[in-house]
Amino acid sequence: MQNYLKIYNRRNKTLENELIFKESSLKFLYSTKTGNLLRDILIVRIIVSVLYGYFMKLPCSQKKIISFINKYSINPDEFDLQINKFKSFNDFFIRKLKPEMRPFSDVPDELASPVDARLTVISIKPDTHLFIKKNKFSLYDFIGIKEANLFAGGICLQFRLNPADYHRFHYFDNGVHDAIKTIPGILHSVNPLALNSVADIYLKNRRNFTVLQTVHFGTVIQAEIGAMLVGRIHQHFPKGTQFVRGEEKGYFEFGGSTILLFFKKNSITIDEDILKYSDMGIETLVLCGMKIGNSLLV
Numbered sequence: 039m040q041n042y043l044k045i046y047n048r049r050n051k052t053l054e055n056e057l058i059f060k061e062s063s064l065k066f067l068y069s070t071k072t073g074n075l076l077r078d079i080l081i082v083r084i085i086v087s088v089l090y091g092y093f094m095k096l097p098c099s100q101k102k103i104i105s106f107i108n109k110y111s112i113n114p115d116e117f118d119l120q121i122n123k124f125k126s127f128n129d130f131f132i133r134k135l136k137p138e139m140r141p142f143s144d145v146p147d148e149l150a151s152p153v154d155a156r157l158t159v160i161s162i163k164p165d166t167h168l169f170i171k172k173n174k175f176s177l178y179d180f181i182g183i184k185e186a187n188l189f190a191g192g193i194c195l196q197f198r199l200n201p202a203d204y205h206r207f208h209y210f211d212n213g214v215h216d217a218i219k220t221i222p223g224i225l226h227s228v229n230p231l232a233l234n235s236v237a238d239i240y241l242k243n244r245r246n247f248t249v250l251q252t253v254h255f256g257t258v259i260q261a262e263i264g265a266m267l268v269g270r271i272h273q274h275f276p277k278g279t280q281f282v283r284g285e286e287k288g289y290f291e292f293g294g295s296t297i298l299l300f301f302k303k304n305s306i307t308i309d310e311d312i313l314k315y316s317d318m319g320i321e322t323l324v325l326c327g328m329k330i331g332n333s334l335l336v
Contacts, residue, residue, distance in 0.1 A: 045156055046315040047323045054323070056156070056200065094292045099127035106130075110202035131292050135204055140326040142208070142284035146254050147336040149306055151328045152287070153207040153297055155197035156321035159308050162300065166190045177300070181221075181247050181259060188257065191303035195330075198321065199295045206289040207262065207297055208326055209281040213252035216278045221245050246271055254333045259300040262288070271295075284327065306331050 043056040103124060107114060114121055116139045124130040142150050151157065160168055166177045166186055178186040199205060222244055247261040262271050273288040281287070308331040312322045324330055 043321070045321050045323050046311070048311055048328075049323070049325075051311075053320070056323075094128040094131070095126050097126055100124065100130075102127045103130045106202070110200075112202055116204075128292050131201075132205060132289050134206065140204075140208075142210075142327040143329060144283075147333040148329050149255065149308075149331040149333060150210045150283070151197065151324040151326055151330050152210045152260070152299070153197050153199065154203040154326050155199045155297065155324060157312060157316075157324045157330065158196040158198070158321050159313055159316040160194040160196055162189050162192045162194055164191050168194055180245075181219075181261065185249065185257070185259070189259070189300045189302055193301045193306060193308065195299040195301070195308075197297040197299075197324075199290065199297070201292070204326065205291075205295065206326075207287050209250075209283060209285050209287050210299075211250075211252040211254050212282050213250050214278070214280045215248045215250045215275075218246050218248045218273050218276045218278075221247070244271075246273060254336050256302055256305050256335055258302075259298075260287075261298040261300075262290070263296040263298065264290075305335055306333055 045054055045056045046052075047054045103121060106112070106127070107121070116135045118134045118136050121130075124133070140154075162168060162177060166189065168175060168177060168180070176186070177189060178184075180186075244264040245261050247259055250258045250260055252258055262273075264271055270291045271288065272291070274286060275281070309329070312324075312330060315322050
């Protein structure tokens with residue numbers, strides 16, 4: 039029997055059931071001894087995701103697109119291309135949308151989601167530790183830079199992408215950043231089933247992070263985390279750039295993924311409905327460009 043994750047959809051202000059992608063496979067890999075062994079020896083290795091990603095780029099994978107769209111109720115009217123124009127499943131997976139589908143507000147103090155995802159708000163404890171799904175780890179271990187201490191007492195926003203989501207991510211403000219740092223690792227699933235089963239997944243998974251010097255939100259760290267079957271994290275400006283609100287920063291190839299944003303203490307407030315459901319352990323479904331909070335620095 040298919041199980042679901044409970045999420046809050048703030049567009050229509052209702053609690054909904056999210057279909058779990060490949061639930062039976064995840065349960066096998068993260069809830070059985072045989073699955074754990076297979077997962078740790080083979081599945082989470084980078085090469086497996088690279089090979090799977092290669093398969094999803096082949097023309098024969100195109101036949102998976104229609105059934106995937108129907109199963110996950112994806113709206114093709116948002117696509118900038120017609121379905122028959124996608125040359126492979128990965129071509130569909132990294133699809134672009136019509137510009138008007140994900141508008142960003144010009145209001146300076148409004149904080150917008152950088153991505154389509156399920157959002158959770160996490161407090162950064164004064165000793166610079168994070169608690170995610172009962173797992174504790176230091177922010178310094180996660181990003182490996184001395185600036186970690188600057189975020190003690192701040193807020194972490196966790197954006198979990200479902201494989202059915204639009205997988206391009208955008209800048210939420212104007213600003214500049216230096217070169218993007220990559221921390222190598224393996225590729226566990228970031229689905230809650232996996233997060234509940236394996237400690238410190240975010241410390242083990244391959245990840246990129248960028249120190250953003252933003253105009254309206256101060257210094258912010260953005261981390262893109264790879265996950266099982268993610269062939270690659272593409273960054274458009276790996277050596278650094280000046281950026282503007284709404285501009286595309288990069289995209290994930292096939293698989294689920296996560297983005298984390300780290301804000302300093304007393305720099306932002308988050309909308310009350312998101313906080314309410316986050317405190318209840320329920321993720322909030324947000325769209326790229328949707329307002330999720332405000333700056334306290336403007």
